[in-house]
Amino acid sequence: MSDITKQSLTELVESIKNKKLSSSEVTKAFIERSEKSKVLNAYITEDFTSALDKAKKFDQKPNLDLKLPGIPMAVKDLFCTKNVKTTAGSKILNNFVPTYESTVTENIWNEGAILLGKLNCDEFAMGSSNETSFFGNVQNPIDKNLVPGGSSGGSASAVAGQLTPITIGTDTGGSIRQPASFTGTVGLKPTYGSCSRYGIVAFASSLDQAGPMAQNVKDCALLQEVISSFDSKDSTSIDFKRSHYSKDLTNNIKGKKIGIPKEYRVDGMPKEIEDLWQKGIEYVRDCGAEIINISLPHTNYALPTYYIVAPAEASSNLARYDGVKYGYRANGENLIDMYEKTRSEGFGAEVQRRIMIGTYVLSSGYYDAYYLKAQKVRRLIKNDFDEAYEKVDAILTPSTPSSAFKIGEKTNDPVSMYLNDIFTVPVNLAGLPGISIPAGHDAKGYPLGLQIIGKAFDEQNILNIAFAMEERINFKNKITDWWIE
Amino acid sequence: MSKKSTEYLINRGDNQYEIVIGLEVHAQVLSESKLFSTSATKFGAEPNTQVSLVDAAFPGMLPVINEFCVKQAIKTGIGLNAKINKRSVFDRKNYFYADLPQGYQISQFKDPIVGEGKIIIDLPDGHKEVGIERLHLEQDAGKSIHDLDPQNTFVDLNRSGVALMEIVSKPDLRSPDEVSIYIKKLRSIMRYLGTCDGNMQEGSLRADVNVSVREKGSKEFGTRCEIKNVNSIKFMQMAIEYEANRQVDLIEEGKTIDQETRLFDTKKNETRSMRSKEDAHDYRYFPDPDLLPLEVSDEFVNKLKSEIPELPDDKKKRFINEFKLSAYEATILVSDIEIAKYFEEVVAKMGKNKDMKLAVNWITGELFAVLNSKNLEITQSPVSAKNLAILVNLIKNGTISGKIAKTVFELMLKNDDDPQKIVEEKGLKQQSDPKALEELIMYLDQ
Amino acid sequence: MSIDLKTIKHISKLSRISVDDQRAKKLVGDLNSIFDFIEKLNELKTENVKPLTSIAETTLKLRSDEVQSKNIREQIIKNSPQDNEDYFVVPKVIE
């Protein structure tokens, strides 16, 4: 049994297609391991019984032409799933059961996959350590009391801990790539507009993107192929020609020009990350790619810009949680009193903090100084990338400025927490695709990731580069199953 | 006194004050589905039965814009002789209210779809040009019902997300009468265009009324108050009168006027401050990140231009030139598209040898009297245009006298019968037997 | 620039989140340190830069005027904290 959960998605699909394994066997194996892994707190909602039913049904009439035939899969609890509770990690949605399905998850089920349950995340995806979840911290399978990163912390933990063969997260400022980096897994944030936002609990509409999180690049490519689609229900969805990311995956990156941005050498970055980056540069060079030094001069302004844009949008996106239509309601003497108590009790501290920041930067007298300013700087950041992409095909950087940290280590200092996303945030601001792949370990044995940033809609290219690097890096995640007796 | 008939001044001792009024009209776009969702817009549905997941702002729901509503707004803009902005942006207006499920209204703030334009209104003593500042598209809110339960407010979201055109005039209006004429003209133009049914009872047309006063002759504007959401012309006029007098009183007492939002209490016939809305009056507009800028091509606009029907001003000109009507008659006949349609049908049915004057008199005289007394719209007229045309022709060619025609008309009211037939059956031709006439009168009395 | 208690109270009102004095004080500290960090943007001259509102640099697609959503009142009301089958019910609005 334990063999099953060790298999990659690609292997499992192969095994089910060759009838070496049934969907029920696979589903059962992941459920059993999930049951033994409660300590990780990766799940908010388990949907195991119905998963087994669906697997049985699949086995009775298996459609083996599908891309994810009978594959069980848990997803971040930010995706609305029909008739399955969806909380966004918040008390305010603690009892919310959608009557509809997000487009991304719909795409997944349409390819034959089966929902295992909903994975823990930072409340409304606001966090970098999964510590803001109303449903508690998530343990990183790498080590006890280590954060898995965030906001897709439950997703990262579940993939790294093999509670699910693959998963999806969302990434607004690094929420897929940073936890992937912290857990030794692969995470792709697609180009803005590539995956539909319909049915995903919104954090910051101009930045949010769903994306795959996997154990390897090939699995990641396969899931990206499934979830990326044009959707007329999302006005920001873009109708472009999508490639067959897994079928077209190649390790031939000869002649590709890879940019190395000097501004990503930030003060205080541990030497082991600098070294890892150098190693990464050598790997791509070995693969026949050309290294070109580039400059992204506004990199240092990305985080301040992000901490205006994202909270501003969030302050408005989260106004709908008011205790009227769904979700938590506190008693109030009148309507306004009810609102104020509901939102004060229903939202956690970080969410409240960000709503306050967002409200402030949009409020009269401050809009120009903050919000408008940030939008202008956002253009400068995008222009940096546009210029760089005249010279290079992709950009290689570290994924994070450090490895995973201890639970509680950064909760009292919001700014130091925000600095986690320093390398990932510019990518969201520019709407570009970025992938984090595990590339090595630090002295503590914690995984470290490298990020490859692509041109818009060029997911195939960064997947290829990641695929080629993955082969050379030959990363092995050091997971001891410490949480299983 | 050579006072203009719509001139309106408030006198306090030696001081004379003028009222300055600007209107923000909210006109419901005539469309099948809502501005950003696919639910129906029909009036009078059971509560919350025309509400989609988007309208009720469920998590993860996104707006997708209705092309027809965009076209309707542009058409209206063309009808208002206004600049069509080829690029416009949807913004969020953020505030909390029970019937605003998203916690924001999607509206257009900085870059509306339609820019400056104008409307010509007819006053008893001539024309006046009223400037249009802008027209933008936005979502309607739902309805809060406060009087069904002592402790609670009930919320119906059927209207939530219905498309509205907010048409903002310049502060060019000077009296309650001008406001009435302006609203009627605006309504008429939109009904010609088919962009808004103008039904005020059903809330398809409401207005926020901005009122300020100043000493006559002054070029400066006074501090204005906005009277929110007034839904009949009569109430607008009453609200303006009350509010203007209130402001004049304050000035006369040496007090200052607070710029604020006020509510017109139709029971007490007074305006009062809406303090509760005041404290949360920072709308934090910003471009809606769920929507991209709306861009329309010249081609798109030109196609719509080619679909614009003859509008009241042009029709009036034509009636005067072609049919030799007086300006007064033409004004009445073009005031509503359905009346104009009826008139034109009568004209068409009268054929070559027609008496236009007679037709106009019959429509604006007998027919209007009947409609008025029975409280009917012209579309519900008991006498069809065709039969009225025949009747007029019978008079014109001397078959019946005007007096007998009235009798025939009475008979036509029952089943919209052909007057020719009535005349023949009852033997009502000129110089006909007085006995027959007597019989007919007896018959009518029954 | 610095954010004081009064500002916190004001934005808590605007955002309809009640905060007690203790939380308000904490927020003063948090927001000030965040805004200190944000002030870095003032180093940049941006007078001539066009603001970027949406990264998807295409224009809005338009849908046709068709009614697709039917009466789903039951679904709409199902998750509500209080309703009477016809309406959402909220505490009285005080004008």
Ligand SMILES: [Mg+2]
């Ligand atoms: Mg207004």
Ligand SMILES: [Zn+2]
């Ligand atoms: Zn409005």
